Amino acid sequence: xxxxxxxxxxxxxxxxxxxxxxxxxxxxxxxxxxxxxxxxxxxxxxxxxxxxxxxxxxxxxxxxxxxxxxxxxxxxxxxxxxxxxxxxxxxxxxxxxxxxxxxxxxxxxxxxxxxxxxxxxxxxxxxxxxxxxxxxxxxxxxxxxxxxxxxxxxxxxxxxxxxxxxxxxxxxxxxxxxxxxxxxxxxxxxxxxxxxxxxxxxxxxxxxxxxxxxxxxxxxxxxxxxxxxxxxxxxxxxxxxxxxxxxxxxxxxxxxxxxxxxxxxxxxxxxxxxxxxxxxxxxxxxxxxxxxxxxxxxxxxxxxxxxxxxxxxxxxxxxxxxxxxxxxxxxxxxxxxxxxxxx
Amino acid sequence: xxxxxxxxxxxxxxxxxxxxxxxxxxxxxxxxxxxxxxxxxxxxxxxxxxxxxxxxxxxxxxxxxxxxxxxxxxxxxxxxxxxxxxxxxxxxxxxxxxxxxxxxxxxxxxxxxxxxxxxxxxxxxxxxxxxxxxxxxxxxxxxxxxxxxxxxxxxxxxxxxxxxxxxxxxxxxxxxxxxxxxxxxxxxxxxxxxxxxxxxxxxxxxxxxxxxxxxxxxxxxxxxxxxxxxxxxxxxxxxxxxxxxxxxxxxxxxxxxxxxxxxxxxxxxxxxxxxxxxxxxxxxxxxxxxxxxxxxxxxxxxxxxxxxxxxxxxxxxxxxxxx
Numbered sequence: 001x002x003x004x005x006x007x008x009x010x011x012x013x014x015x016x017x018x019x020x021x022x023x024x025x026x027x028x029x030x031x032x033x034x035x036x037x038x039x040x041x042x043x044x045x046x047x048x049x050x051x052x053x054x055x056x057x058x059x060x061x062x063x064x065x066x067x068x069x070x071x072x073x074x075x076x077x078x079x080x081x082x083x084x085x086x087x088x089x090x091x092x093x094x095x096x097x098x099x100x101x102x103x104x105x106x107x108x109x110x111x112x113x114x115x116x117x118x119x120x121x122x123x124x125x126x127x128x129x130x131x132x133x134x135x136x137x138x139x140x141x142x143x144x145x146x147x148x149x150x151x152x153x154x155x156x157x158x159x160x161x162x163x164x165x166x167x168x169x170x171x172x173x174x175x176x177x178x179x180x181x182x183x184x185x186x187x188x189x190x191x192x193x194x195x196x197x198x199x200x201x202x203x204x205x206x207x208x209x210x211x212x213x214x215x216x217x218x219x220x221x222x223x224x225x226x227x228x229x230x231x232x233x234x235x236x237x238x239x240x241x242x243x244x245x246x247x248x249x250x251x252x253x254x255x256x257x258x259x260x261x262x263x264x265x266x267x268x269x270x271x272x273x274x275x276x277x278x279x280x281x282x283x284x285x286x287x288x289x290x291x292x293x294x295x296x297x298x299x300x301x302x303x304x305x306x307x308x309x310x311x312x313x314x315x316x317x318x319x320x321x322x323x324x325x326x327x328x329x330x331x332x333x334x335x336x337x338x339x340x341x342x343x
Numbered sequence: 344x345x346x347x348x349x350x351x352x353x354x355x356x357x358x359x360x361x362x363x364x365x366x367x368x369x370x371x372x373x374x375x376x377x378x379x380x381x382x383x384x385x386x387x388x389x390x391x392x393x394x395x396x397x398x399x400x401x402x403x404x405x406x407x408x409x410x411x412x413x414x415x416x417x418x419x420x421x422x423x424x425x426x427x428x429x430x431x432x433x434x435x436x437x438x439x440x441x442x443x444x445x446x447x448x449x450x451x452x453x454x455x456x457x458x459x460x461x462x463x464x465x466x467x468x469x470x471x472x473x474x475x476x477x478x479x480x481x482x483x484x485x486x487x488x489x490x491x492x493x494x495x496x497x498x499x500x501x502x503x504x505x506x507x508x509x510x511x512x513x514x515x516x517x518x519x520x521x522x523x524x525x526x527x528x529x530x531x532x533x534x535x536x537x538x539x540x541x542x543x544x545x546x547x548x549x550x551x552x553x554x555x556x557x558x559x560x561x562x563x564x565x566x567x568x569x570x571x572x573x574x575x576x577x578x579x580x581x582x583x584x585x586x587x588x589x590x591x592x593x594x595x596x597x598x599x600x601x602x603x604x605x606x607x608x609x610x611x612x613x614x615x616x617x618x619x620x621x622x623x624x625x626x627x628x629x630x631x632x633x634x635x636x637x638x639x640x641x642x643x644x645x646x647x648x649x650x651x652x653x654x655x656x657x658x659x660x661x662x663x664x665x666x
Contacts (some may be wrong), residue, residue, distance in 0.1 A: 170358045171365065172645050175604050175638045179369045182626060182634055183381060270486070277488050278608055282626055297491055304494055305502045314500075315491035322486035 029336040035331025038324035045321050049125030056119040059103055064123055065289040068114035073097065073105045082106070082114045099309050108309050111299050115309050120291045124315055126290040131207045131285075134274035138211035139268060140261050143218035148249050148257075150219075151226025154304065169216035177275065180209050181284035201287040206279060210272050218264055225257040232256075263333045270325035277318055295316050347657050347664040355650045363416075367409050370635050371401075381631050384426030391425060416639060426630040435633070436618055436640055442518045443617030446539065446609065447601045449532055454540035454547060455594065461544060461550025469556065477548070484545030493538045493612030500534055502576045516614040533614040539606060543597060550593060554586035561585075585658065592656050597646025603641035 027037055071082040083094045096110035108117040124282075150161040168176075184205055198204050229235065235252050243252070261299050273293075279285030280294025288295070293314035300310030371378040379395045380387065387395075396402060400411045415422045420433040465477040500510040512530060519527040558564060559582050567577050597605075607619030614620075618637055625633035657664045 167358060167361050170642075170646055170649070171362055172600055172603055172605065172642055174607065175641055178622065178626070179366060179634065180639050182629070182631065183369055183373055191380050226417075274486075274488055278490065281488075281608070282611075282623060284626060294488075297494070301494065304498055304563065308498050311491070311494050315495070318488050318491065319483070319486050323483060326482050326486055 025335045029331055032331045035328055035335075038327040038331070041320060042324040042328060045125065045317070045324070046129060049122055049129055052119065052122035054299045055122055056116070057161045060107070060116050060119050061104070062106075062116040062119055064115050064119035064297075066115070066290070067270050068110070071114050071227065073100075075100050075102070075105060075330065082110050082260070082323075084277055095306050098307055101159070108313055109307055111296070111307075111310050112302060117296070120296055121293075121313055121317065124291040124293045124296050124314060125321075127203060127286050127290060128273055128276055128294070128318070129321070131203060131210065131276045131292070132269045135207045135272045135276075136213075136265060136268040137212040138207070139272075140218055142211070143173075143215045144222055144257070144261055146215070147219050147222035148253065151223050151230055152245070152249055152253065154230075156224075165216040165219045168213075173213050173275070174278070176213050177209050177279055178282070178284060180212075181279060184209075185284060186286070202289070203286065205275055206285045209244055210275050210279075213275075214268065214271065218261070218268065221264065222257055222260050225260045226253060229253055254291070257338045263329065263336055266325045266329040266332060270322040273318065273322055273325075285309070344657065346603070348654055349571060351551060351650055351653055351657075355646055356623065358646050359643055362646065363639060366635060366639055366642075367412055370631060371408065371412075372405075381629075382425060384424075384628060384630055387425065393495055395425070412635070416636060422632050422636055424625075424630050424632050426625075426628040432633050432636045433640075436621065436637060439621050440618060441617075442615050443602060443606055443619060445518070445528065445532060446535055446606055446617060449536040449596065450539040450543070450601075450606075451598055453536055453595070454543040457540070457544045458547030458551060459590075461548035462555065463578070465548065465552040466555035466582075467578070476553075478552070481545035481548045483550075484541045487541065488608075489538065489542055490612050492541060492609040493535070496534050496538050497612065518615040518617070521561065522579045529655055532615075534607055535615060538613075539609045540602075547590065547593065551586055551590055554589055555582050558582045558585045566641065574637070588656070588659060592652050595648055595652030599645040599652075603643075603645040603648070604637060 056062055062068070069083050072079050073082055074080070080097065082097050084097060085094060096112060096114060097106055098109040100106050100109065103118075106116055106118070108121065111117055111120070142320045146161055146165070150158040198208075230253060235248060238248055239251050274294060275284055277294030277297070281298045283295070283298060286292040286295050296314040297311045300307070300314075302314075303310050361493070370381065379397070379401055380390050382395050383391050398411075399415075400408050416433070420431070422432040424432055424435075461477055461481065465474045465481075468474045468477075490611070500513045501516065504510045505513065513534060514527055514531045517531065518529055521528045555578075556624045564577060564581050567581050572580075604619055604622060606617065607622055609615070610617045610619040611623045618641065622634055622637045625631070625637070
């Protein structure tokens with residue numbers, strides 16, 4: 001698999017040089033300007049989010065997880081308190097400072113606890129992306145393994161596994177996630193599976209819950225693809241050569257179903273980021289003091305009319321991330337399966 | 344057809360049974376979770392814990408516990424909320440249902456009409472710059488978290504532009520029952536309806552466009568064109584009609600999910616006290632009896648809706664009955 005992308009100057013006449021289907025797909029994706037632009041946008045969001053500690057320590061000089069009600073900052077050369085008396089519309093109580101548009105001093109203002117919103121936004125992006133990508137990975141791996149087993153062995157195995165998946169899918173996604181999350185969060189001990197212990201505030205809980213609820217969604221198309229290749233001639237040829245079941249599954253069938261998973265992967269990250277933000281908004285996803293885009297929108301709910309940027313900024317980040325992944329997913333599908341474009 | 348309905352009904356019953364078992368396992372049997380403590384809400388007294396253990400038969404065998412729970416949910420319907428002074432849970436859910444139905448019905452009307460308009464327009468205008476523009480708009484609609492969109496809508500209609508003629512008609516957040524004041528019911532729901540429908544407009548417009556283009560390549564459509572039927576008639580009588588089959592089945596599923604609890608986020612943002620809002624309130628009080636009841640009733644509604652859709656689908660399309 002030498003899936004190297006063609007140089008930007010490559011013209012259509014040179015196309016026959018690339019025989020490898022992966023190279024052809026990669027080239028097709030490379031030529032799709034909109035898909036490449038969205039990949040660039042997504043990469044940019046990832047890089048910026050990874051740089052969160054750098055921003056917090058070296059640019060903003062804040063601790064985005066500590067309560068900071070007595071803090072001060074500098075705006076236009078004057079020292080001002082972060083929590084301002086009688087700010088906002090009603091001129092009552094304390095209101096956090098609004099956006100200063102100065103990277104060193106509370107660029108997007110502060111939240112109800114006086115914490116730097118910009119720094120939290122970057123850290124929140126890290127959590128959202130980690131959970132989105134992590135759960136998509138776990139979900140796709142589990143779904144693919146189950147689909148390979150069901151499709152390869154067929155018969156009773158297939159019937160049982162497929163019915164099980166149907167049952168999980170019959171359960172509404174959000175209600176399932178809400179039930180599991182509430183129970184795990186109310187128990188002080190977190191989740192105990194054998195030797196593995198996950199504390200209630202662990203990021204692994206939302207990651208695993210989201211991965212679990214979407215397994216049937218990925219399972220269905222992958223199993224369909226396994227069924228369509230399992231009786232092909234090249235698989236039978238391998239059987240005739242005396243290949244073991246494991247070898248058949250991993251060397252003959254898996255490479256021919258993996259495109260389905262690759263097409264679904266960016267879309268699953270997008271779906272999972274949206275699900276994570278919804279759970280966190282309902283305060284049953286990422287737990288304080290950690291932040292994710294969903295929790296920041298939740299924090300900003302009380303400040304909506306006085307300091308709208310606290311809620312608006314993480315929403316914009318979610319829209320940009322999910323949109324770029326959706327466009328990229330469409331591009332990957334078109335590149336791997338040109339016939340799909342007709343549909 | 345009768346055989347199909349019988350099989351489908353059996354499957355529905357099985358799914359409902361498994362859902363109750365699954366909910367029971369999640370709420371009572373997850374390792375490391377004390378169900379009495381979970382059910383009791385925040386900081387329970389030892390007496391309350393003792394009472395719950397006795398009432399739910401937590402010292403008795405597993406199947407007995409399950410049966411007691413089901414009896415409390417469906418037969419005696421006397422499950423109480425310990426966080427909320429012994430409020431009966433099931434009547435509380437019934438009282439919240441009209442608000443949820445109002446929200447979802449209105450949104451459904453908007454999203455079906457606009458999605459058909461947008462999907463048809465994009466398919467007809469394929470090849471012009473309007474098609475990609477419409478599809479990008481649809482993608483943006485799909486990519487927005489609904490609770491954030493709702494907050495932005497509130498910011499615009501309740502604060503920034505509320506003083507101007509544009510949005511001065513928008514009443515404060517909340518729900519007015521239809522029987523109490525129809526005009527206020529309508530005005531208060533317009534913004535929530537639009538907010539909830541945007542995601543589905545994008546989703547359905549994309550699906551409809553794809554399906555229209557796909558059926559446009561079918562032989563019978565070519566035959567229709569060869570007969571000399573106008574493009575308008577081809578669209579209305581052939582392609583759109585076929586594409587509506589998948590559209591309608593998708594609609595049934597999403598409608599079920601929204602009534603069954605999926606409208607939760609919209610209800611929270613707009614302060615509409617429906618079933619989803621009830622679930623949300625119980626989340627912040629850790630009021631597990633209410634969450635358990637809303638989850639089971641919501642899931643049941645969704646499963647029923649799915650069954651109805653499948654039966655309707657089989658009635659429309661005989662190929663489905665056999666497979």
